[in-house]
Amino acid sequence: MTVAFTRRDALNEPLDLAGIGIGPSNLSLACLLESVPEVRSRFFERRGAFDWHPGMMMPGVELQSSFLKDLVTPVLPTSRWSFVSYLVAHKRLYAFLNANYEAVPRQEFARYLAWVANGVDGLRYATDIRDVEHRDDRFVLRFDDGQEEAKNLVVGTGASPLVPDWAKPFLGPDCFHNSEAKSRLKDLRAARIVVVGGGQSGGEVVEALLGNPDAMKELTWISRRHNFEPINDTPFSNQVFSPEYVQAYLKLSGEQKQAALKNSILTSDGLSISTIHSIYRRLYALRYLDQSTLNASLSPNRDVIQMERNGNAYRLIVRNHFDGGIEVLHADAVVLATGYRFRLPDALGSLGERISLDRNGYPTLNDDYTMQWTGPRSNRLFAQNAGRYSHGIADSQLSLMAWRSAKIVNTLLGRQHFDAEPDNAQLVWATEAASTTPHQLRAGYSDGLLSS
Ligand SMILES: Cc1cc2nc3c(=O)[nH]c(=O)nc-3n(C[C@H](O)[C@H](O)[C@H](O)COP(=O)(O)OP(=O)(O)OC[C@H]3O[C@@H](n4cnc5c(N)ncnc54)[C@H](O)[C@@H]3O)c2cc1C
Ligand SMILES: NC(=O)c1ccc[n+]([C@@H]2O[C@H](COP(=O)([O-])OP(=O)(O)OC[C@H]3O[C@@H](n4cnc5c(N)ncnc54)[C@H](OP(=O)(O)O)[C@@H]3O)[C@@H](O)[C@H]2O)c1
Known part of the structure; x- marks a missing residue:
């Protein structure tokens, strides 16, 4: 897909956001950004076209998560880029429902992703980002036939084979x-x-x-x-794939996070x-x-x-x-x-040396998915799918990608454009959350007790 030549190009102003890699993570972000036209973004992918794990697309393989946890639905169910929109656009909603899949064929989900990746604006394929430099107040991304400048960068290059x-x-x-x-x-x-x-x-x-x-x-x-070992696909365990769990997990110490991750490994792996x-x-x-x-x-x-x-x-x-x-x-x-493991892409070059790494060799992430680095705070470096240790097991899965994208958009805008507040869940993870949830109020606590 070609990217329209805009007035911004003529003025040589930097983009607000450039993304490296177009897998599900950055694709989700690109979809959500459609609702924020004031953010000028562009995403770059080295493949000639979108392709989701083609090397593992064997006959009969299935999705391990709900199709409702698609690119947009958990935060923007009215988006035209939902899985259900895809089914309707391709005249197969009734057939899909009648098929009554316990797990959606991965091939179908990959086609949905490719359909979106063909329709969303601002995606550029066959563009391998070779080098990124921070110069003055912006990042400069270089590829074989040109370069692009952006105030903020989001790394969505996925996990590499281990x-x-x-x-x-x-x-x-x-x-x-x-x-x-x-x-x-x-x-x-x-x-x-x-x-x-x-x-x-x-x-x-x-x-x-x-x-x-x-x-x-x-x-x-x-x-x-x-x-x-089988996947643990039961309701209470699956609650780790929720914003409220991430919020509670973020408050744990490093040691506690390692223990919690070990405990929930089979919900994912x-x-x-x-x-x-x-x-x-x-x-x-x-x-x-x-x-x-x-x-x-x-x-x-x-x-x-x-x-x-x-x-x-x-x-x-x-x-x-x-x-x-x-x-x-x-x-x-x-x-x-x-297995697979997240690593900072070689393309970051010397910029990579300015990014702090945690004891697992992953970038040290702030709660809002920005990486800690030595550059100016006004130039943010986001990482998708890099928070398995810092944000919990769900970060390396599809489950929370729409919610994570919403958090990134909110941080970029400096306001709550998307409602990314956790749900009123049945499992109460942290005491702080418990003290404010409405169901506790319903259970008979008075305002006075809560505030005391
Ligand atoms: C076989 C398989 C099946 C999975 N199935 C599920 C599932 O059913 N449910 C679930 O929740 N999770 C699943 N996962 C886990 C996870 O959700 C996926 O790995 C998902 O693809 C992660 O998306 P991503 O966008 O972060 O990374 P990726 O999908 O890996 O995309 C990264 C993209 O960045 C591009 N790129 C890398 N470097 C550069 C560069 N320098 N310049 C330009 N482009 C670059 C790559 O070509 C790639 O297209 C699965 C994982 C695997 C391996
Ligand atoms: N259908 C789907 O939706 C689908 C398909 C494929 C993958 N995925 C997802 O993608 C993620 C990665 O899955 P994955 O299966 O590629 O990786 P994985 O879950 O990390 O499994 C890799 C396994 O290899 C083992 N291993 C590594 N080195 C070894 C050695 N030297 N000797 C013996 N065993 C060794 C690891 O052992 P340790 O556990 O001890 O490290 C681990 O159990 C998972 O979240 C998975 O759910 C989903």
Whole structure:
């Protein structure tokens, strides 16, 4: 999409906001900014067109969150960029409702995102931001065929594949991170395959491999967790994906945050129940109904600690945490479903050195999603999807992206343009919130008691 040439360009005034990366996070922000025409913004994406995790778009994969937690609905349900608007515009609302999905196909949600990304103004594709500099009162973003200046910057470059050091020397067609699974699995003809990582990505890779097991003789799936742990998708636990939880979480000390995060990890990073059922039933059918000769081993509580070449194959050294023993696995191909991690993009260059990092190596974020940096306060640097440790588990998911975008818009404007106040929730997290919630008033507390 081309960006209209405006009077601002002619005057060479900086934008109010430039965004690096157009994934769901910055796309949500771009949608909300439509309702604030006085903010001049532009977002840049290195891909030629919007594409949501194309490397993991295997057949049958599903969304792990509600479609109502789309780009806009939680804060601006009247926006034309809601998932429901997409269904109506594509004449499939009734069909969608009749399909009665327990989880929306990821392919459908990706099409919704791409439809929005094609319609919203101010998005520029095929623009890899190579370098960002802070000069005088603005940021200067450089790309191959030009540059752009902006008073504020929002980094929405997502999380990067996490490849363990032991695997780095072997990356290629038969040793790859799951983010390349779709294209790599297509041509993979390995007899012995090891999948490392027991999260949802590992599960989806195993499910895909079991769907087409012809060339495979051995499949080993390793989880470092105690078992192949399911996602905790129950109401009280899911309350961590709410603004009121974030508000309470922000008040915790560093130690308390680490403990709270550990406690809620499976609300986000567990395996979907449908994936677990699908894998288990497929293994059952292969073993008991099809008399398949595939030797499939599921090995939880294991940690791969080393990898070596062994002729044309690999040897993996694995620690078994049940008994502390060392196991050796032989593989012709290794899929690394070892997770993702936020890192500041290389494009920030020397600017990155001016940003303070916390003990997890993530940027130190203020409550309003600005990064702490040594530059002027009037030039704000926002980060999306970088607050897993500082703001809680929901920050690396889609669930609160609209709310986070609303907070960013409010900070930019210096006023509450969007109502980002927490709901009157059933779970009362913090005492301070409890003392002011209307349901406590209804429960018989008097104004006098509350104010005392
Ligand atoms: C396979 C998969 C499925 C997921 N499914 C769900 C789900 O169902 N529910 C849920 O809540 N969460 C899900 N998540 C977690 C999370 O919501 C997604 O990762 C989401 O895509 C994060 O959005 P983002 O915009 O922050 O980052 P990304 O989607 O990663 O987008 C970042 C964009 O920035 C671009 N970029 C990077 N560097 C530059 C640069 N220098 N210049 C220009 N552009 C750049 C990239 O090309 C990319 O398009 C999933 C994660 C994965 C990996
Ligand atoms: N359908 C969907 O919606 C969908 C699909 C894919 C991903 N996602 C989301 O995206 C996020 C990332 O998921 P993910 O599965 O890619 O990552 P993940 O949940 O972080 O899982 C990666 C796993 O690999 C393990 N691991 C890392 N190094 C290892 C080693 N050397 N040996 C053994 N195990 C090792 C990790 O162990 P530790 O736990 O000990 O660190 C972790 O359990 C999650 O929030 C997930 O829900 C969603």
